[in-house]
Amino acid sequence: MAIEVVPLTEADIPDAIEIIQSAFAEDPYFKWVFDANNFNKARNHDSLAVRCRWGIDNAIFQVAKETPPYPGDNGDATTAPASRVVGVSCWLPPHAPSEPESWYTWSQGWLLSARQALNNLRHWGRGGLRTNRYWIWKARQHEAQSQIWDDPKGYYFCNIVAVRPGTQGKGIGRKLFEAVTEKADQEGVKCYLESSRNEPNVQIYEKMGFEMAKEMECRDGDDVCMLYCMVRKPRSKY
Numbered sequence: 001m002a003i004e005v006v007p008l009t010e011a012d013i014p015d016a017i018e019i020i021q022s023a024f025a026e027d028p029y030f031k032w033v034f035d036a037n038n039f040n041k042a043r044n045h046d047s048l049a050v051r052c053r054w055g056i057d058n059a060i061f062q063v064a065k066e067t068p069p070y071p072g073d074n075g076d077a078t079t080a081p082a083s084r085v086v087g088v089s090c091w092l093p094p095h096a097p098s099e100p101e102s103w104y105t106w107s108q109g110w111l112l113s114a115r116q117a118l119n120n121l122r123h124w125g126r127g128g129l130r131t132n133r134y135w136i137w138k139a140r141q142h143e144a145q146s147q148i149w150d151d152p153k154g155y156y157f158c159n160i161v162a163v164r165p166g167t168q169g170k171g172i173g174r175k176l177f178e179a180v181t182e183k184a185d186q187e188g189v190k191c192y193l194e195s196s197r198n199e200p201n202v203q204i205y206e207k208m209g210f211e212m213a214k215e216m217e218c219r220d221g222d223d224v225c226m227l228y229c230m231v232r233k234p235r236s237k238y
């Protein structure tokens with residue numbers, strides 16, 4: 001199976017969304033922050049589409065593409081698509097805390113919020129998002145990052161990583177990670193992620209060089225969601 005990791009394009013967005021929605025369907029954070037009885041998949045789709053378009057210009061949004069022959073194909077090269085998306089990742093580039101946010105970054109963030117507000121109007125609400133829990137998570141995340149992020153160069157922040165169910169465990173996640181961790185190694189910059197699953201994800205990320213930095217508890221009454229904050233130090237080849 002030949003896999004290449006390339007920047008997300010407009011044409012890849014439908015596949016990227018399908019992968020994110022299917023890979024995260026059973027995710028503990030997703031189940032905690034969304035009310036399953038009121039979950040609106042179309043609203044979630046439109047929210048992810050806005051995020052993807054923002055990411056093309058403002059983040060390191062990449063897709064892993066597989067080229068034919070695909071497993072299970074009848075080998076008919078005329079009907080097989082030239083390539084298909086099997087994984088997606090979104091990383092925020094490092095930002096030195098001493099540097100103020102640029103006007104461009106600020107305006108793009110504002111535009112993202114405005115487009116999400118339009119989605120709220122179009123879909124009559126937030127599609128089952130429990131906003132109180134969203135803000136609990138944001139507050140815990142702010143605390144955790146304030147404690148952990150002490151490097152003046154900033155951190156590559158892995159925001160989303162998802163591999164198409166059925167193709168997981170075949171090295172695609174590693175390829176998506178290495179597309180950024182190799183750059184981080186060359187630049188001597190640390191990487192950071194928050195995993196919403198302990199098993200098997202923490203073990204998977206340890207294999208990519210991440211180490212546990214903090215176990216973050218998001219609590220809403222008796223309903224708790226744990227997130228695992230992990231940091232990867234740059235590696236030198238020499």
Ligand SMILES: CC(C)(COP(=O)(O)OP(=O)(O)OC[C@H]1O[C@@H](n2cnc3c(N)ncnc32)[C@H](O)[C@@H]1OP(=O)(O)O)[C@@H](O)C(=O)NCCC(=O)NCCS
Pocket residue numbers: 023024161162163164167168169170171172173174175194195196197200201203204205207
């Ligand atoms: C987590 C995820 C992105 C990893 O991608 P993947 O393609 O399945 O992972 P890979 O096949 O590249 O495996 C990477 C490493 O982890 C190991 N690994 C994979 N699955 C594992 C498992 N279930 N248990 C232990 N180790 C595992 C592999 O052996 C490999 O190590 P190696 O290269 O040293 O042999 C993918 O499984 C996924 O999308 N999961 C569902 C969504 C999700 O949880 N996203 C992240 C939310 S924080």
